[in-house]
Amino acid sequence: MNTRSIGSSGLTVSCIGLGGMPLSLDDRPAEADGVRVIHAALDAGMTLIDTADVYCRNDDDINHNERLVARALRLWSGARDRVVVATKGGLRRPGGAWVAAGRPDQIRLACERSLTALDVECITLYQLHAPDPRVPLADTVGELADLK
Numbered sequence: 398m399n400t401r402s403i404g405s406s407g408l409t410v411s412c413i414g415l416g417g418m419p420l421s422l423d424d425r426p427a428e429a430d431g432v433r434v435i436h437a438a439l440d441a442g443m444t445l446i447d448t449a450d451v452y453c454r455n456d457d458d459i460n461h462n463e464r465l466v467a468r469a470l471r472l473w474s475g476a477r478d479r480v481v482v483a484t485k486g487g488l489r490r491p492g493g494a495w496v497a498a499g500r501p502d503q504i505r506l507a508c509e510r511s512l513t514a515l516d517v518e519c520i521t522l523y524q525l526h527a528p529d530p531r532v533p534l535a536d537t538v539g540e541l542a543d544l545k
Contacts, residue, residue: 398442414445435469439501499529501540
């Protein structure tokens with residue numbers, strides 16, 4: 398599979414990655430089927446999985462997709478160290494809506510929950526899901542820099 402570098406980070410990933418969102422929304426498959434989808438993507442040579450804390454049904458289900466990805470990786474027999482899991486914070490899912498949540502304390506909390514859900518000590522690629530028009534972008538990005 399062809400690969401690409403991500404910016405100047407030195408990370409190299411497959412040109413085609415797996416977007417995890419459909420595995421965690423309202424019409425999501427059974428968890429075992431979701432794990433099989435992730436395994437099939439990895440077995441086909443994909444080395445990038447895109448997820449987010451809000452890939453879930455609502456705030457009561459927060460981090461569903463990240464937990465699913467973590468489970469699939471724990472069960473996968475391949476080389477885990479070649480897989481980059483990219484996740485995001487900066488949104489909430491009250492009642493299933495998509496709401497910006499870019500205050501620095503919200504970004505920090507989202508990142509900490511993602512670390513737990515993904516069962517990792519460090520997130521390789523953490524991104525801002527969407528700017529929050531109520532929060533100066535410099536404040537949000539400043540928190541991301543602090544988290545780094």
